[in-house]
Amino acid sequence: MGHGVTASDGVTYVPGELDRDATFYVAGHRGLVGSAIVRRLERAGFRRIVGKRSAELDLKNRDAVFAYMAEVKPKYIVLAAAKVGGILANSTYPVDFLSDNVRIQTNVLDAALNNDVERVAFLGSSCIYPKFAEQPIREESLLTGYLEPTNDAYAIAKIAGIMHTQAVRRQYGLPWISAMPTNLYGPNDNFSPKGSHVLPALVRRYDEAASIGAASVTNWGTGTPRREFLHADDMADAVLHLLEHYDGPEQVNVGSGHDVTIREVAETIAAVVGFEGETLWDTTKPDGTPQKLLDVSKLADAGWTSSISLEEGLERTVAWYRKHAGSLRG
Template sequence: MDKESKIYIAGHNGMVGSAIWRTLLAQGFSNLVGVSSKELDLRNQQLVQDFIAKEKPDVIIDAAARVGGILANNDYPYQFIMENMQIQNNLIDAALQNNVEKFVFLGSSCIYPKLAPQPLKEDYLLTDTLEPTNEWYAIAKITGVKTCQAIRKQFGKDFVSLMPTNLYGTYDNFDLNTSHVLPAMIRKFHEAKENNNASVILWGSGTPMREFLFVDDMAKAVVFALENKLPDYLYNVGTGKDLTIKELAETIQKITGHTGEIIWDSTKPDGTPRKLMDVSKMHDLGWKHQVELEEGIKKTYDWFLENIQNFKQVKL
């Protein structure tokens, strides 16, 4: 792919979008476009159409979404399904209308059925019911995947969907009301350590298994998709390795230096029992993750400490 190609990254200020931006610059791509949500409301179809028609990008990467953990998904189901569909539909349709040849749509492993066989293969999409705690977000993302597939089938354009496992890393969301499990744990353990190693209360039983991918590795997968014409419409992106939430908590506890007690609140939901990605399709094409979990958590915690003054202090 030409290093001068004009690449628009929707959501370039977010954790994933900013990692993609940094990675593209590091690899010599110089013609990058990004606008903030204040400058361009991606939920507004006309504004998005006008913007894409004006900018005429060669490539669009959709890293924009309304995201959150179990609590946020449960409390705001309408916003999670509607706003995500508005954002992705507007971008995908504007790309089609303006002859954008390459579109990379980023989704989530939650698109797969709750009780699908493990590890999760791309073929399991739409074979059973979803996890109820985040089905609103999952349904929105599934429509994005199928819309890109429809364009690929009908118009022959290089629209591809990448489904990452649980992402974490620098510029993550550490707000305890809306964050995902790994950054939430980093903050909880750090603040408990600062509070005389107070006990840390965590949701669920600790038994569900989860897979985590450092965000820079996800960014490299996106660049891989730009530099290669992937033969299929849907690819999982992950490490192919998982661990229990309890093991994750103990790893984060060790890295943050917290020495207090961990209390598991079993009255709170666990979510899906296991979500391990089958990443053999990407491996076969030549992409593989590089950052292992402990190294990635250390990098994320270091970034958290450097930017701690930017986080609202929420009492535990």
């Protein structure tokens, strides 16, 4: 397998502008991250972006994935497909999050290797890092401590994806990379009460409360954990930038480099949706990791920084949510 790359992580591959006429497969193209990547690729002038909805192609079906990859023969792939959810979903269905995600990424990566795909970006999550990793979290913190128990099964699956990508580099010399985003939000997010992450769950909760003039809203935990948030459009921009400017075996953190408390996020969302009631905190519910802030020095060294502020991103997200609220899942 060539592409001018030396096996065992040789350095002969030089990143550069991707071929806008080549077939570009975005796995998970309808989701939060995948749809943002499609929008970014379209703006960049890519003309052959392909993808299949899960109803059309079950990525857990190995034979179907191999057949599809052989048919479309992509030159580039972004693997953004995953089974995702918040603390409740991860705690309740750890088998599903481990099994489904390992199968999805193994099938896609193996099929990509079988078809000699030149450039692959595997997307993971910041939950791969130890629960009490030193803040801000550097890429080198991977596998240096215990994971957060509420989402350890999902984290292990994503760590397996990083290792898979690194193994392909070592064994076959292909310039595949992996990126680990912080907490993402934006259009096409999951806003369901039971399956969503914290920010979309708060958007829905406060918007519904504002619409009926509720006196109060009750959130999980203490509101003190600190979280970093990145708009999906920023994430998509970073992924394309990395594909064209970065090559290396180590995963790259993708974030804003700034964090806020959950209480501050809730207050900002309340203001954006126009909720004027009281916010209560159910301290019998878990907080999760006390802080998750990524060190984004490697990303900055590659020439990229985020440009969408949290307030601007929330205003965009609330506008999108209100426009599509009638057709959202759950």
